[in-house]
Amino acid sequence: MSLDTWIAIFVSTVVAATPLIYAALGELVTEKAGVLNLGVEGMMLVGAVVGFIVGVNSGSLVLGYLAAMLAGVLMSLVFGVLTITLQANQVATGLALTLFGAGLSAFVGRSYAGQPIDGADALHIPLLSDLPVVGALLFQFNALVYGSIALFFAVQWFLSRSHAGLRLRAIGEAPSVSHAIGHPVQKTRYRAVMFGGACSGIAGAYLSTALTPMWVEGMSSGRGWIALALVVFATWKPLRVLLGAYLFGGVTVLQLYAQGFGLTVPSEFLSMLPYAATIVVLVIICRDPKTILLNQPASLGKGFHPDA
Amino acid sequence: MKPLASVEPKPSHGISRWRVGLLALGLSLGLASASAAAPLKVAFVYVGPVGDAGWSYAHDQGRLALEKELGAQVKTTYVESVPEGADAERVIRQLAVDGNQLIFTTSFGYMEATVKVARMFPKVVFEHATGFKKTKNLGVYETRFYEGAYLLGVLAGGTTKSNTLGFVGSFPIPEVIRNIDAFTLGAQSVNPKIKTKVIWVNTWYDPGKERQAAETLIAQGADVMCQNTDSPATLQVAQEKGVYACGWDSDMSRFAPKAQISANINNWGPYYVKVARDVIAGTWKPSDTKLGIADGGVKLAPVLPSVPAAAVKAFEDKKAAIAAGTFAPFQGPIKDQSGTVRVPAGSVMSVPDMMAINWYVAGVEGSIPK
Numbered sequence: 321m322s323l324d325t326w327i328a329i330f331v332s333t334v335v336a337a338t339p340l341i342y343a344a345l346g347e348l349v350t351e352k353a354g355v356l357n358l359g360v361e362g363m364m365l366v367g368a369v370v371g372f373i374v375g376v377n378s379g380s381l382v383l384g385y386l387a388a389m390l391a392g393v394l395m396s397l398v399f400g401v402l403t404i405t406l407q408a409n410q411v412a413t414g415l416a417l418t419l420f421g422a423g424l425s426a427f428v429g430r431s432y433a434g435q436p437i438d439g440a441d442a443l444h445i446p447l448l449s450d451l452p453v454v455g456a457l458l459f460q461f462n463a464l465v466y467g468s469i470a471l472f473f474a475v476q477w478f479l480s481r482s483h484a485g486l487r488l489r490a491i492g493e494a495p496s497v498s499h500a501i502g503h504p505v506q507k508t509r510y511r512a513v514m515f516g517g518a519c520s521g522i523a524g525a526y527l528s529t530a531l532t533p534m535w536v537e538g539m540s541s542g543r544g545w546i547a548l549a550l551v552v553f554a555t556w557k558p559l560r561v562l563l564g565a566y567l568f569g570g571v572t573v574l575q576l577y578a579q580g581f582g583l584t585v586p587s588e589f590l591s592m593l594p595y596a597a598t599i600v601v602l603v604i605i606c607r608d609p610k611t612i613l614l615n616q617p618a619s620l621g622k623g624f625h626p627d628a
Numbered sequence: 629m630k631p632l633a634s635v636e637p638k639p640s641h642g643i644s645r646w647r648v649g650l651l652a653l654g655l656s657l658g659l660a661s662a663s664a665a666a667p668l669k670v671a672f673v674y675v676g677p678v679g680d681a682g683w684s685y686a687h688d689q690g691r692l693a694l695e696k697e698l699g700a701q702v703k704t705t706y707v708e709s710v711p712e713g714a715d716a717e718r719v720i721r722q723l724a725v726d727g728n729q730l731i732f733t734t735s736f737g738y739m740e741a742t743v744k745v746a747r748m749f750p751k752v753v754f755e756h757a758t759g760f761k762k763t764k765n766l767g768v769y770e771t772r773f774y775e776g777a778y779l780l781g782v783l784a785g786g787t788t789k790s791n792t793l794g795f796v797g798s799f800p801i802p803e804v805i806r807n808i809d810a811f812t813l814g815a816q817s818v819n820p821k822i823k824t825k826v827i828w829v830n831t832w833y834d835p836g837k838e839r840q841a842a843e844t845l846i847a848q849g850a851d852v853m854c855q856n857t858d859s860p861a862t863l864q865v866a867q868e869k870g871v872y873a874c875g876w877d878s879d880m881s882r883f884a885p886k887a888q889i890s891a892n893i894n895n896w897g898p899y900y901v902k903v904a905r906d907v908i909a910g911t912w913k914p915s916d917t918k919l920g921i922a923d924g925g926v927k928l929a930p931v932l933p934s935v936p937a938a939a940v941k942a943f944e945d946k947k948a949a950i951a952a953g954t955f956a957p958f959q960g961p962i963k964d965q966s967g968t969v970r971v972p973a974g975s976v977m978s979v980p981d982m983m984a985i986n987w988y989v990a991g992v993e994g995s996i997p998k
Contacts, residue, residue, distance in 0.1 A: 576829075579828060580848040582993055
């Protein structure tokens, strides 16, 4: 394969992985606080449609992204009120949020289906973008791609170095103990859920304004679920989320290239590969109970009531 | 007579089915007073939302053409996003109960449901798109879409500089394979050196994946692409990378004004008008209709100005020949990938062979996933 082909594979991989990184990092923080929000797919779809509508009508993608984040936050607040305040079952509520988001986005976006929008352009960084090879490899993406890397560093720093991050993790491990020593469990969980919502929202907007600049019903095509799987796949570690997302993206892209090179592996088998990879990794990490138990928030999916 | 709240936006199929129920109530009360001059009630069942810019959208354009052409002689209703399966039967039956005299079911998966309901309502006329089961009150119709695919191939073959075309396939079924073959044959008619690369995405609809497939094809040298999937993602990539692509199902030039060389369009309007006229006149008979370039059932979008003049001329000539019936895309000699002659010179592939085609013509690379 020529150098250009390798560059193309690398670029496609990064572009395909970006929405997964946003959604999975958001969900990671939510889960670290002990809340399991299965509504990622629904929040992504609402983010996608709102980002698109605002982007089309205002002509500004930045406004679109802000609106998408806000829409994701609002969706996550519905989830938060139900599960954190009203103590509803998190799994059932999350699933309902996904179904609700799919229907709501289809309804809101009715008259926008099949409309074009000027998608996010690649940033042109003077000098750097013009470098041979390296320029094409690293400096030809749109702003959201760099944003996803920045978000990774921010989340990594927050969870491992900041006071608030350590408190959030403590709440995810032992909410009653945290409550007893005076940490605001409910408030922190709300914030974590809202952060997850904002990230899903922007992941959705990335789909509808950058990856394929258009809106159509159900356009996330299961990427929200892949993001959820990624968090487990990464055993709740931000760096592994990042690498996992590139691995997922890479396997998908490679299977398309393999077809183009006339590799006679059935394409259905290749389509299945990313999911098979998750299962294999799950099996491998489960062989070592310490790794998984050390990182999995102990109170994940369990409600907490301060007065109980 | 109670007015029929015929066409209004429906938020989802759940609600639209509920409305159909309400309509039924209104109609059964209203029917008693219907006079002989009452308009023909025509109903359409769509598999997707009418805003999908593809398959269901095209059928709805046909419905609108019917309303425009026959005016007060018809009254149309539609139900969108009806899943193929048990729901479909209920919706179709309800439409028949509502007093619709002509019902178009527009997806292959409605076949069994349509046959069943047609048996229950012998006085109602049914028309099922892309199916093959005909009864005495059920006709079938479809378009020879491969004619459009062939003509797009002619343009693509005259436009490409790398002699490599790309095709994003959905599922390896005869319908799609036939289009890939027709596209390749069309291109080879103006440029014998053409190779077509095919990538299967195993979905009708996942813009992200269609995009990646198109990027892959471009990276592997394709500079004109076509796709038998439902979103304009391939065209968007082509526009971005400065290569060319073809629109599919509807004119997608608004997504890629510089990249769409032309588009293959289903134009159902004339057929819907004809069937409605026949039903009104009482001359309707069940038929197996194949619409194509000749009768306007398949149309091509305006050709991009930057396509070389020689290719446009070849395209126009072939189009005229297909319309006149002097040329067919699957006209021999046609060789498969191994070089075996599948269709000898001087003959045309038979319809059953075409419907079951499961081999690539010479020039298509790779093999069909089994």
